[in-house]
Amino acid sequence: MLEQLQRLQAHVGVLKTRLLHLESDNETLTQAKDESAAQHHSQIVQKNGIITAKQEEIDTLTEQLTQLQSQFKQLNTDATALADRYSRLEKSCTDLKNRFQEILAERNELRVTKEKLQAQQRQTHQEVQELQQDRDRLQKKNELAKSKVEAIIQRLSILGTSQDQHAQEIQQLADPTEEIQP
Template sequence: MLEELKRLQTHIANFQERLKNLEAENTSLHQQKKEMEKHHDEHTTQQTTTLRSKQDKIDTLTNNLNNLQDQYNALNQDAKTLAERYSRLEKGCTDLKSRFQEILAERNELRVLKEKLHHEQTSAKQEIANLKEERVQLLEKNEHAKLKVEAIIARLAVLGTDEDKNTQEIQKLAHPSEHNEEAQ
């Protein structure tokens, strides 16, 4: 029994030793667990903070994206409006080109008409000058004829044929206005 008691004491000592080891190990594990929980809490807090900052960035980027999409839509609308205006301007330009061509054609026609009228005017001036010259010649001839008639009348008057009917008629023909005045 002593032997059994010694064995039991040895076993108890072993159990006590093992118990101390297990308690030390348990304490160590508790401490590791606390450190791990603390580390995990810190890591979780850090992850939560990171998630919040990432979510804030996502929200900011989403807002920026919405703003940029609004700007893009506005720019698309402006581009459509500008394209329509450009189309109208291009059509107006085409209309102006055709009107300009018509005006050029009218101008050319007017130039031709101007040249024709200028030629006609030159011809008319030349004809007027010719008529004036002819008038001067006719007036000179008329004056010359008048002088001849007056000379003939004067010669007849000198010859004493005042009573001659022919002479009187010649005088009437030469000076019809004088005879009309005398008659009145």
């Protein structure tokens, strides 16, 4: 019995030792659990902070997306308006180009007409000069003939042939306004 008691005491000693080890292990595990729980709690808080930041970032990005979509719609509207305006300008440009070509054609026609008129003017001017020269030549010829006729009339009147019928006719031819004197 003593032996059993000693064995029991040895078992109790072993159990006490084991119990002490288990209690220290339990305390260590409890501390580890508490630390782990605190660490998990801090990680949860940190993750929640990150989630909150990400949510705010998502909200900001959503607002930006909304703004960008409205800007995109506005840009599409502006692009459509600009495309319409460009097509109108292009049509106007084509019309102006056609009108410019018409004006160039008219200008070329006017140049041809101007050159024709200038040639006609030069020709007419030359004809006028020729006619003036002919007039001057005919006036000189007429004056020469008139002076010859007057000279003949003077000679006849000097000769005293005032009764001569031919002298009177010549005088009348020279100056038809004079009346014949008998």
